[in-house]
Amino acid sequence: xxxxxxxxxxxxxxxxxxxxxxxxxxxxxxxxxxxxxxxxxxxxxxxxxxxxxxxxxxxxxxxxxxxxxxxxxxxxxxxxxxxxxxxxxxxxxxxxxxxxxxxxxxxxxxxxxxxxxxxxxxxxxxxxxxxxxxxxxxxxxxxxxxxxxxxxxxxxxxxxxxxxxxxxxxxxxxxxxxxxxxxxxxxxxxxxxxxxxxxxxxxxxxxxxxxxxxxxxxxxxxx
Numbered sequence: 001x002x003x004x005x006x007x008x009x010x011x012x013x014x015x016x017x018x019x020x021x022x023x024x025x026x027x028x029x030x031x032x033x034x035x036x037x038x039x040x041x042x043x044x045x046x047x048x049x050x051x052x053x054x055x056x057x058x059x060x061x062x063x064x065x066x067x068x069x070x071x072x073x074x075x076x077x078x079x080x081x082x083x084x085x086x087x088x089x090x091x092x093x094x095x096x097x098x099x100x101x102x103x104x105x106x107x108x109x110x111x112x113x114x115x116x117x118x119x120x121x122x123x124x125x126x127x128x129x130x131x132x133x134x135x136x137x138x139x140x141x142x143x144x145x146x147x148x149x150x151x152x153x154x155x156x157x158x159x160x161x162x163x164x165x166x167x168x169x170x171x172x173x174x175x176x177x178x179x180x181x182x183x184x185x186x187x188x189x190x191x192x193x194x195x196x197x198x199x200x201x202x203x204x205x206x207x208x209x210x211x212x213x214x215x216x217x218x219x220x221x222x223x
Contacts, residue, residue: 075112111142121164
């Protein structure tokens with residue numbers, strides 16, 4: 001018994017430190033559950049007019065109360081998940097939302113740069129959005145033959161599409177989007193801006209929730 005008491009006495013500091021460590025750990029868990037971690041301090045804010053370029057494809061009225069600008073990568077799995085949700089939101093509120101699409105293919109996203117050029121080329125024949133849908137639906141299949149096949153599926157002029165795809169003008173458009181994204185500090189995809197402020201999204205559902213909150217803030221009754 002005396003040996004046990006002596007052992008406990010010698011190790012009191014260890015027990016105290018261990019107890020404090022456990023309490024700190026439990027506090028961190030509790031705090032994180034109460035307030036999910038979000039890096040809102042570093043969210044980017046940009047003047048709304050700067051976020052779109054002359055070549056940017058948009059859906060919705062130019063004077064819409066809410067503008068959502070998306071920087072995306074056709075090869076990004078997360079972008080593929082968010083795309084149908086953003087499409088549905090734009091369709092649900094066609095009078096109030098303007099959706100702008102800017103390219104930000106990441107360096108390690110195989111074929112995404114070429115896919116972005118092809119999307120711009122398809123846009124010359126008024127099928128940008130339909131072509132973008134096909135790219136996300138067939139993610140990873142971005143060889144030149146695939147890109148031509150998608151254009152053919154949409155029934156556009158293939159010869160013109162081929163010429164436009166090889167035209168440096170469209171490559172410059174994609175490069176311009178990438179350069180702008182880098183300049184304002186984008187480092188991941190998808191990155192969404194809501195009326196000029198970068199959105200903090202943990203789930204696909206956050207996209208709709210935050211956009212609808214902004215619509216209500218602008219005086220739109222969603223009920």
